[in-house]
Amino acid sequence: MTKLLKSLLLITAAFSIIEPSIALASEKLEDVPTRYIEANGIKFSYRTLGPTSGTPLVFLQHFTGTMDAWDPAVVNTLAKTRPVVVFNNRGVGATNGVVADNIGQMTTDAYAFIQALGYKQVDLLGFSMGGFIAQELAAQHPKLVHKVILAGTTYQGGGNNLMQVLGEAFSRANAPDPRDYLFFSQTDAGKKAGAEFLSRVYARTKDRDPESGKEIADAHGKALIMWTSTPDHYKTLKAIHQPVLVVTGSNDTMLNTEGSITMYKQLENAQLVLYPDSNHGSIFQYHDAFVNTTNYFLDH
Template sequence: MTQLAIANEDVATLETAPTHYVEGHGIRFAYRRLGPATGTPLVLLQHFSGNIDAWDPAVVNALATNRPVIAFDNAGVGRSTGQTPDNIAAMARDAVAFINLLGVSEVDLLGFSLGGCVAQQIAAEHERLVRKLILVGTAPKGGEEHLLAVLQQAFSQTDAPDPRLPLFFTNSSASRLSGLAFLKRTQVRKNDRDIDNGSAVTDPQAKALITWCATPDPDHAILRAIRQPTLVVSGSHDTMLPANNAYAMSRELSNAQLVLYPDSGHGALFQHHEIFVSHVRTFLDAPPSVA
């Protein structure tokens, strides 16, 4: 199954790769796999309300030039069946079930926003499964979030071509131009696009993220259970999950590097996609002992 799924996809892009499916535990997971057939796969864990086609091709395709990259829809999201859980622990269990169904014994994880919370849970509970961890625009358990307020403000800007422009980017002209370019890149794929499941996904996801941040973790148990090398990334002006979360995580993690991008919001990885990819490659390619 795995060899069939990856055949001829070493030259595919996020915009052209076929969507594959793998089924188990009562869920049929949708995913796309890019890059070479060998190497430690980098599994992408998506943001609140996002699906496979919400990823930036400039990020995903560049990362896949020298490593396998897997973008997937967790339970209930996009073309995956099942019900979207309303808690991070269940989302993590479903993600691990998907990885196990692929027959992969070791992965790197890149978790963005809500996906970063899920990635923390997985890394804390499955040390042997996760080799390295990248946390982008996310928060620790008990961290600071302004999800509903930021969403309300973004959707009130009726002149914006897409809510993601005010959600992910700052008001500076440079950031907005980067945002418009990002939106254009995400619309290149026309056929077999992923689907939006609306409130069936966003309602439980919002509850999961808000509960995660509202649950105190004074001893930083999740962060301190993460032993893997970790790259923590944030935008300097992230209004949804502020950059002080990134600093707090880097301070409590046992082996973490912190990167803060200037004049950027929640979508810093998309605005600064070239340098972000460079940072990720350097981090993933470094020997674990010096990561």
């Protein structure tokens, strides 16, 4: 089956009317308890949702993001049919240690965390900077990583507009949260989706992760800029032989949409979904379609 045909099938599945699944667990991201496990000298904080059987889907988070920055509309719906794991990497949220300032260390720590949970095989969902870690894990550990979703991300050396868009986001007067600008287009539909997203991510009121401060932002910024500014001539992409779903918005201003298209072309077994009128957080704006696409991709 050609890449183009696979992508068309995924888009058809995403926008078709699908009867919702019955949740196999009553817990939701908004109230599921935080757990801890030690690995690689770090006490990782994490949360698990969904059934206890099946291939776990491990979420890898964006620049400065904690577990509470994930969209419950994505996490909870995916957890209806598969085990889902969200966690904080070294030095972030309720995880201790000095925050890593390079993707290599983040990858090593993520691998240690997954190993500590005893999983023999996992699927990965890497969003933004988390997509860098997902690529490294898939390339380095082909027996562990089954399938990969790369959302709103790019390849090593693919470039970034991090400082520019952060400056624009924080320069706005009376802006309650920069993500309404960073993640969403500034059309009426985009602004509406941004407001709805923010109401969902702030739904958890107890046992929330502490917000990321300057130390985390500086370390993550260094890691993101160095990784996207240091080409490896597609070496990492060429080492990934697992099926990959690449998802992005029509106008990702932080990690350019063109980077996702390049990944799709360079990966051996990739499928591509582009969402209209959308920015860096297209998977949150089109959460229902994204979940349907992801379930189809992981199940087939």
